[in-house]
Amino acid sequence: MTQIDYSQKIPNNVDLSSDKRLQRALEKWQPNYIDWWKSVGPTDFNENEVYLRTAVSVDRDGWAHFGYVKMPEYRWGIFLTPREGEKKIGFGDHMGEDAWEQVPGEYRNWLRRLIVTQGDTEPASVEQQRLLGHTAPSLYDMRNLFQVNVEEGRHLWAMVYLLHSYFGRDGREEADELLERRSGNPDHPRILTTFNEPCEDWLSFFCFTMFTDRDGKYQLLSLAESGFDPLARTCQFMLTEEAHHMFVGQTGVARTIQRTCELLNEHDGKDVREYGAIPLELIQRYVNFWSSSSYDLFGAEVSSNSANFFRAGLKGRAYEEKQGDHRALDQVFDMEMWDDGKLTKEEVPLRNAMNEVLREQYLEDCLKGVEYWNRVCERAGIDFRFTLPHRRFHRQIGMYSQGFFDPAGNPIDEATYEARKADWLPSAEDRAYVQSLMKPERRPGHFASWIAPPAKGINGQPVELEYVKLARN
Amino acid sequence: MSTTAALPDAPARFSLETHPDRYRHWQLSIEGDVATLRMNVDPEGGQRGDDYELKLNSYDIGVDVELADAVQRLRFEHPEVRCVVLTGALDRVFCAGANIVMLRTSTHAFKVNFCKYTNETRLGIEDASASSGLRFLAALNGTASGGGYELALACDRILLVDDRNSAVSFPEVPLLGVLPGTGGLTRITDKRRIRRDRCDAFSTLAEGVKGKRAVEWNLVDALAPLSRWDEEVGRLARELADEAPARGDRGVELPALEVAEEGDTLRYAHVELTVKRDERVAELTITAPEGAPATAEDAFAQGASWWALRAFRELDDALLRLRLFEPEVGLVLVRARGSAESVETTDALLAESDHWFVREVRHLVKRTLKRLEVTSKSFYAVVDEGTSFVGTFLELALACDRTYVLADDAVPVELGLTGVHDGVYPMANGLTRLRTRFLGTPEAADAVLARSGRLTATEVDELGLATVAADEIDWEDELRLAIEERASFSPDGLTGMEANLRFPGPETMETKIFGRLSAWQNWIFQRPNAVGERGALQCYGTPQSPEFDVRRT
Structure with missing residues (x-):
């Protein structure tokens, strides 16, 4: 095996060049990772130069280093947000004790499970999105897709770093398996259902980065509170990158809306399909589908796992420091229970309701994005307003999955649900129509018929920049 | 506390x-x-x-x-x-x-x-x-x-x-x-x-x-x-x-058991269970009918109403009801009655027949006897006037903790051996009840097996099959005292003692499961580390973390 210059090849702030154990683990894993990227990543664009952001250090300037790079040569690094002073555990039964620098034995399995579940979503989304490059509505969007992809790849590296450094042999095995499961594969699917859903068109991709990556943000926020300090610091750094993914989603949907609004104004409210744009009602149905599918990712409303993770100090709430009592031991959560076809209020121990607490924080955040879209309509003088479906709508996990609800969360019977379903969720025709629009636009500065250009380019560059160099070198 | x-x-x-x-x-x-x-x-x-x-x-x-x-x-x-x-x-x-x-x-x-x-x-x-x-x-x-x-x-x-x-x-x-x-x-x-x-x-x-x-x-x-x-x-x-051949091509349907509840008595076709709550005693009686099929084909033709199948399904049900619904009953007095000839005829089939159905019934009898042996109640077989402990019913007596035999020529009881004592109903330890009983004196088991047919109470006593053999003058007192004394002991002490004594000899997976594992499990289930306010079982799924008493026992 050739000697690797680790600081060059793998930018890091974890002292990789002197950590023999980590080097040895990564030496085995890294070639498999590259193989994985080349076989199920954005395969057909491996030879193209892409204008990408690379994190080369955690400094103000270092985390966003821009330049052209071929994706397989992307320098996937390992970064932890530097520690400030002495870290204490901020919640749960161990509150006030020193944060753990090593994995506490009693929580080893839980922690590994948390890390593996989080880690599994990162490569999954790359797999889900692997063919989208072919139908990108512009080079600008194509570049954003690849940026998201390489950063998901880096986030996988971050989780693998934790597995390799802190979990010994079974950590290495789990790291290997992160590359063996495949999104949508019937034999070894990704762990969470949403990450096995195909992401076949760009509206889905924008909705995915808006809603599903936002789940990721909230999971990372809650893990960034962890009493296991290396996990907390890893997640804190991942959050700086995750923000871009949500930017891609939120502005992508907004630009789609904007284009439709422009055409509605130009053609006096005629069916925008005639001009190759996406009707607002159809966009709303996509929003309904992807948001509700992402609600599921937070898990059951009442959960003993969530109570365990919180009391153990492994997974807190988002922005734990802003919460009230950090022990959350004697408090209750007023939960709307779905029981025997009725909604009833019930007090649930707060620790067991942590999934719901996090989902609530997430919903508030989503709502801001929806308001942003409505301002696009408002500015265009179009009186359509987008809504976020209720948390009870179209659930597959948790107690609400047992009933039928309209997007406002009102219980309805199955017949009504089935009759109205096509108004609320994308139909086969909707998907086919969106698919029919997925024609690549590869001229710099040009955009597909269904989407407006962005307000500005990446990193102060013009919108017309050739963000992906498609002519082979 | x-x-x-x-x-x-x-x-x-x-x-x-x-x-x-x-x-x-x-x-x-x-x-x-x-x-x-x-x-x-x-x-x-x-x-x-x-x-x-x-x-x-x-x-x-x-x-x-x-x-x-x-x-x-x-x-x-x-x-x-x-x-x-x-x-x-x-x-x-x-x-x-x-x-x-x-x-x-x-x-x-x-x-x-x-x-x-x-x-x-x-x-x-x-x-x-x-x-x-x-x-x-x-x-x-x-x-x-x-x-x-x-x-x-x-x-x-x-x-x-x-x-x-x-x-x-x-x-x-x-x-x-x-x-x-x-x-x-x-x-x-x-x-x-x-x-x-x-x-x-x-x-x-x-x-x-x-x-x-x-x-x-x-x-x-x-x-x-x-x-x-x-x-x-x-x-x-x-x-x-493909590892094993099919057993038959036409099955025997098992209809629901017919049981009548009259006050504290459950009356099945061949089994009766009466609970005497004041005494914390139950009387369990199994009865063989007059006449029984002598061939496997006839037994098969009777199906679920063949008395051997029906009686032991009923006994099994009665034992489970005793366990689950009569926690305060500490002692069960077991009596067998009815036609000794019917039992002898049936035992000949159960011991010898290769018919799949007869074999299934044999195994069901075996499992029911085992069920009795892992029931946490004391069992006395009561061989008194009008009882008939022959063959399979004698095995039932041997499954009990004690056997009280009325040995009085004026009131003869029916006792006897058939072909079922030498391996038809192995216990959980893999041995027969006779071999288990005479673990240290195999010649005593041989002596029993050398005999056949009916035995008198005195012979049964001499063969070592009776715990107490009493004549009519002593009988009532003997039995009454044994019952009253049993009732005075700690139920836990008795449960543990019986579980220890019922399976002498070799261990099998089955005896380990019941004797060792169940005991440990049940001990742990009682301990504060599991069920105390901060025990692990108590805290699971709640916001509380368990707290252990770290002293090893």
Whole structure:
């Protein structure tokens, strides 16, 4: 095996060049990772130069280093947000004790499970999105897709770093398996259902980065509170990158809306399909589908796992420091229970309701994005307003999955649900129509018929920049 | 701590009988010689109503009653079936084991009886394989944890889905502070013969072991990917079915037992159970009818109404009711009555016949006798006026803790030997009741076996088969004192003592499960580290973390 210059090849702030154990683990894993990227990543664009952001250090300037790079040569690094002073555990039964620098034995399995579940979503989304490059509505969007992809790849590296450094042999095995499961594969699917859903068109991709990556943000926020300090610091750094993914989603949907609004104004409210744009009602149905599918990712409303993770100090709430009592031991959560076809209020121990607490924080955040879209309509003088479906709508996990609800969360019977379903969720025709629009636009500065250009380019560059160099070198 | 615990209210009764048409938790389907039992537990179908939700295919006694019923029916009603596939109907989860909330909110006595019953069901699966050649394939289509994996361990072969996620696990010690109480620990060491250090690691790893390592450690026999799952299950089921010939082609339907409740008496066709609450004593009587079929064909023609099958199904039901619904009954007086000739005729069949149906009945009698021997009540066989302890009924007497024989020429009792004493009804320890009784004096067992036919009370006493033989003048007092004395002892002391004394001699997996594991499990279940306010079982699923008393006992 050739000697690797680790600081060059793998930018890091974890002292990789002197950590023999980590080097040895990564030496085995890294070639498999590259193989994985080349076989199920954005395969057909491996030879193209892409204008990408690379994190080369955690400094103000270092985390966003821009330049052209071929994706397989992307320098996937390992970064932890530097520690400030002495870290204490901020919640749960161990509150006030020193944060753990090593994995506490009693929580080893839980922690590994948390890390593996989080880690599994990162490569999954790359797999889900692997063919989208072919139908990108512009080079600008194509570049954003690849940026998201390489950063998901880096986030996988971050989780693998934790597995390799802190979990010994079974950590290495789990790291290997992160590359063996495949999104949508019937034999070894990704762990969470949403990450096995195909992401076949760009509206889905924008909705995915808006809603599903936002789940990721909230999971990372809650893990960034962890009493296991290396996990907390890893997640804190991942959050700086995750923000871009949500930017891609939120502005992508907004630009789609904007284009439709422009055409509605130009053609006096005629069916925008005639001009190759996406009707607002159809966009709303996509929003309904992807948001509700992402609600599921937070898990059951009442959960003993969530109570365990919180009391153990492994997974807190988002922005734990802003919460009230950090022990959350004697408090209750007023939960709307779905029981025997009725909604009833019930007090649930707060620790067991942590999934719901996090989902609530997430919903508030989503709502801001929806308001942003409505301002696009408002500015265009179009009186359509987008809504976020209720948390009870179209659930597959948790107690609400047992009933039928309209997007406002009102219980309805199955017949009504089935009759109205096509108004609320994308139909086969909707998907086919969106698919029919997925024609690549590869001229710099040009955009597909269904989407407006962005307000500005990446990193102060013009919108017309050739963000992906498609002519082979 | 208070010294006088309040006596528990009488436990709610429920039926121990069911039928596939009424199953709430299993789907039984049969295709040719392969049956499939698909576990699909109704979360709202808990035996105690709304007290707990049976999520993720977790089970309570109601679920296990259906499983036991299915296994029994497959043996009797479907002799054409050679392999049973046990699988799950849920996505990604095979079975999550016994329901924790149910356990936490049950009385200690119920938990013990629940464990016992579920163990008997699993041993029943193993008996069906060993005695009837009915092979079981556990097709684990998702994670099998705790009791879910223990159920798999009872099968002949275990196939686990290889989806990089599904595992087999014993999370009891790390998560709940208790043991895999349905024979789990014993089966991984003694049945699958897994290295003890690996068993140790496995049993402390809450998330379990999956994939190749599960095969390497022999926790499962094989893996199959989802895309080839049905094919592989079918192939293995075929392979297992081909191991043993079909037993018959036409089965014997098991109708519901007819039982009349009159006050404190349960009256079946051949069995009667009377509870005397004031004395905490139950009288259990089994009666042989006049006349019985002498050939296997005639017995088969009678089917479920053949008295031997009917009487022991009834006895089994009565024993379970005693265990579950009569916690305060401490002593059971067992009497056998009826035609000695009928028993002799029937025993000749049970001992000799190769007819599948007769063999099934023989094994059912065997299992019922075993059920009695792991029931935590004292049993006295009472050989008094009008009783008839011959052959199989004498085995029933030998299964009891003591035998009181009225030895008085003026009031003769019927006693006698048939061909069933030399291996027809082995005990859990693998020995006959005679060999177990005379463990240190095998010549005494030989002497009994050398005899045949009817015996007088005096002869029975001389052969060492009576605990106490008394004439009519002493009889009443002897028996009364023995009953009253028994009632005065600590019920716990008696339970432990009896469990120790009933299985002398060699250990088998079965004796270990009941004698060793159940005892440990039940001890742990009582301890503050499990059920105290901050015990692990108590805290599981709540916001509290457990706190242990760290002193080892």
